[in-house]
Amino acid sequence: MDPSTAFYVISLIKILLVFAVLMTTLAYLQWVERKVIAHIQVRPGPYFVGPHGLLQPLADVIKLITKEDLLPPYVNKPLYLAAPFIAVSMALLSISVIPFGPEIDVFGYHTYMQLTDLNIGVLFVLAVSSVGVYGVALAGWSSNNKYALLGALRSSAQMISYELPLSLAIAAPLLISNTLSLRKLVETQGGNPAHAGTLWDWNLFHGWQWIGFIVFLIAAFAETNRIPFDLAEAENELVAGFHTEYSSMKFAAFFMAEYANMITVSAMAVLLFLGGWVAPWPAEYGSGLVPVAVFALAGLVAIYHGLHPARRMDRFSLPVVGVIFLMIAAAFLAPFTQSWLLPLFWFCAKTGAILFAFIWVRGTLPRFRYDQLMGFAWKYLFPVAVVNLLLTGLVVALVG
Amino acid sequence: MDVILFLIFAAIALVAAVNVVVQSHPISSAISLIGVMGSLAVLYLLLGAEFIAAAQVIVYAGAVMVLFLFVIMLLNAGTEARQSKSETAHLLGVPALVVFALLLVYFIHQQPESGVHFGGFTGGSAQAVGRALFTTYLLPFEVTSVLILIAIIGAIVLARKEI
Amino acid sequence: MSQVPLSWFLVLSALLFALGVAGFLFRRNIITVFMSIELMLNAVNLSFVTFAYQHKDVSGHLFVFFVMVVAAAEAAVGLAIILTVFKNRGTLNIDDISSMKN
Numbered sequence: 117m118d119p120s121t122a123f124y125v126i127s128l129i130k131i132l133l134v135f136a137v138l139m140t141t142l143a144y145l146q147w148v149e150r151k152v153i154a155h156i157q158v159r160p161g162p163y164f165v166g167p168h169g170l171l172q173p174l175a176d177v178i179k180l181i182t183k184e185d186l187l188p189p190y191v192n193k194p195l196y197l198a199a200p201f202i203a204v205s206m207a208l209l210s211i212s213v214i215p216f217g218p219e220i221d222v223f224g225y226h227t228y229m230q231l232t233d234l235n236i237g238v239l240f241v242l243a244v245s246s247v248g249v250y251g252v253a254l255a256g257w258s259s260n261n262k263y264a265l266l267g268a269l270r271s272s273a274q275m276i277s278y279e280l281p282l283s284l285a286i287a288a289p290l291l292i293s294n295t296l297s298l299r300k301l302v303e304t305q306g307g308n309p310a311h312a313g314t315l316w317d318w319n320l321f322h323g324w325q326w327i328g329f330i331v332f333l334i335a336a337f338a339e340t341n342r343i344p345f346d347l348a349e350a351e352n353e354l355v356a357g358f359h360t361e362y363s364s365m366k367f368a369a370f371f372m373a374e375y376a377n378m379i380t381v382s383a384m385a386v387l388l389f390l391g392g393w394v395a396p397w398p399a400e401y402g403s404g405l406v407p408v409a410v411f412a413l414a415g416l417v418a419i420y421h422g423l424h425p426a427r428r429m430d431r432f433s434l435p436v437v438g439v440i441f442l443m444i445a446a447a448f449l450a451p452f453t454q455s456w457l458l459p460l461f462w463f464c465a466k467t468g469a470i471l472f473a474f475i476w477v478r479g480t481l482p483r484f485r486y487d488q489l490m491g492f493a494w495k496y497l498f499p500v501a502v503v504n505l506l507l508t509g510l511v512v513a514l515v516g
Numbered sequence: 517m518d519v520i521l522f523l524i525f526a527a528i529a530l531v532a533a534v535n536v537v538v539q540s541h542p543i544s545s546a547i548s549l550i551g552v553m554g555s556l557a558v559l560y561l562l563l564g565a566e567f568i569a570a571a572q573v574i575v576y577a578g579a580v581m582v583l584f585l586f587v588i589m590l591l592n593a594g595t596e597a598r599q600s601k602s603e604t605a606h607l608l609g610v611p612a613l614v615v616f617a618l619l620l621v622y623f624i625h626q627q628p629e630s631g632v633h634f635g636g637f638t639g640g641s642a643q644a645v646g647r648a649l650f651t652t653y654l655l656p657f658e659v660t661s662v663l664i665l666i667a668i669i670g671a672i673v674l675a676r677k678e679i
Numbered sequence: 680m681s682q683v684p685l686s687w688f689l690v691l692s693a694l695l696f697a698l699g700v701a702g703f704l705f706r707r708n709i710i711t712v713f714m715s716i717e718l719m720l721n722a723v724n725l726s727f728v729t730f731a732y733q734h735k736d737v738s739g740h741l742f743v744f745f746v747m748v749v750a751a752a753e754a755a756v757g758l759a760i761i762l763t764v765f766k767n768r769g770t771l772n773i774d775d776i777s778s779m780k781n
Contacts, residue, residue: 269586537698545714653738
């Protein structure tokens with residue numbers, strides 16, 4: 117195959133792969149969220165639809181598809197139909213520049229583990245999240261409903277207010293890494309294949325970006341309308357906020373957009389501050405055995421609990437899960453997977469840790485009142501982000 | 517390929533601009549203006565201005581137009597009443613406009629041509645813009661920061677509730 | 680012919696500017712007039728970037744940057760003024776706000 121058609125074929129395969137994995141992750145992220153929040157509240161969560169509720173997302177999708185898809189007669193039809201479309205497409209578009217791993221060799225063709233590497237990747241993600249505000253604002257306006265309009269105005273005012281500390285928190289590691297491309301960001305944090313990186317190379321540590329990381333996470337909570345900043349869509353405050361008049365698949369579209377935004381900001385936090393796919397210590401010194409140990413331990417624990425006589429309901433499901441985990445652990449030991457599976461594992465582990473923090477905060481904190489929320493952004497978060505940027509700039513100018 | 521891209525997005529920009537002027541409800545005009553800005557961002561990419569294209573989407577389409585949308589939604593501006601137009605203006609005006617546009621196109625084509633293609637100008641990166649901004653144009657940059665401060669104070673003073 | 684002639688960009692910029700002027704002169708709603716001003720500024724930005732391409736100079740992009748900043752500041756203050764006018768006059772029709780005529 118000549119290089120140009122190879123490029124198109126590989127790109128098409130990558131797009132299909134990322135799309136499939138992303139859709140499955142969105143569905144199961146909701147399952148993880150429900151289970152984690154349930155365990156925080158000392159109850160089992162979804163348990164009966166399939167083993168441990170694993171088919172619950174499938175049941176939810178079937179319910180949403182077969183629900184009546186209303187088109188109320190009093191809405192502004194073009195905007196009403198366009199709003200969830202804009203929300204979902206912008207949320208999915210920002211995944212296209214996230215790098216999952218280093219350059220790999222597929223049957224002789226060199227390709228990045230990323231859909232496309234823009235040299236203004238960070239600005240692209242910011243631009244796409246700015247346009248994502250329109251999905252919310254137009255949904256509220258077109259619904260011809262005062263609760264929806266109020267919720268939409270509050271939510272979009274919140275999103276554009278928190279874009280400022282978000283951008284300033286992003287600017288500080290850019291000063292350290294000196295590039296806007298997401299792939300080169302990770303390469304300056306130790307992802308360069310020439311010399312393997314360590315924990316110290318991450319921007320959080322050698323760049324002293326603790327304040328920036330925390331500002332970024334708080335602004336990310338507000339950008340994605342998650343607790344403690346989700347007043348605009350709180351059920352007990354504003355009926356259902358901006359998606360009051362939406363049902364069935366359009367409602368599902370807004371939820372997909374919210375989870376996809378969560379994944380995007382977690383991935384951005386990992387790329388900017390936590391070193392992307394760089395392992396805490398290089399693979400030569402044994403960090404390749406960490407995923408093996410983790411999965412093997414999980415598999416053994418699952419098999420032990422499955423064979424325990426006290427758990428009668430999980431006689432078959434837990435040992436099967438345990439065997440699957442042991443097979444994944446064995447996959448990490450195979451030599452031909454070391455180059456791409458290990459970086460992917462570290463990237464997913466770090467992103468998963470931040471997503472767990474999102475879910476953990478949701479189960480723990482109460483929500484802010486709207487004026488507290490906006491005051492916090494402008495009076496506390498924005499000055500802290502500016503000071504962080506100034507200090508980072510000063511240190512880079514003096515040291516670099 | 518570049519010609520096709522230019523034609524598509526220039527057509528979108530023109531149709532959306534006509535929509536801005538012609539639509540009776542301000543919300544439709546605002547959304548058409550967002551369409552104009554988006555297609556102009558793509559044309560900036562064709563001209564090698566990658567930083568300006570991103571800034572156009574982030575600042576113009578993502579913040580300024582959201583502000584417009586807020587004000588339209590808050591004021592609940594309804595549709596404009598149709599004005600009584602004089603027929604003479606229509607009969608004379610539209611052909612005059614077309615003739616003027618053709619004259620403009622003719623005179624612009626007298627300029628020496630250079631072709632625009634992707635990669636024709638590589639000096640539009642963030643590094644180049646940043647270097648010029650902080651060396652040659654440092655004074656205007658600092659003045660614009662004062663301008664933004666004035667605008668913030670002015671907007672807050674004008675729009676607050678008098679208690 | 681895989682290259683776009685530079686004059687096409689200038690023609691597009693001129694047409695957008697003319698449409699902005701037409702909207703500014705003929706519309707009666709004050710917000711639509713304001714949006715026509717933004718359309719004119721966008722047209723000017725396009726011609727700046729086009730000339731930056733022709734002369735291979737990044738200063739054109741800098742001008743666009745400053746025009747964007749000024750347009751954003753103007754939009755903020757202008758919309759605040761529109762809100763105040765609406766509070767005092769109750770209408771957004773520029774024909775009805777002319778209390779200095781006659």
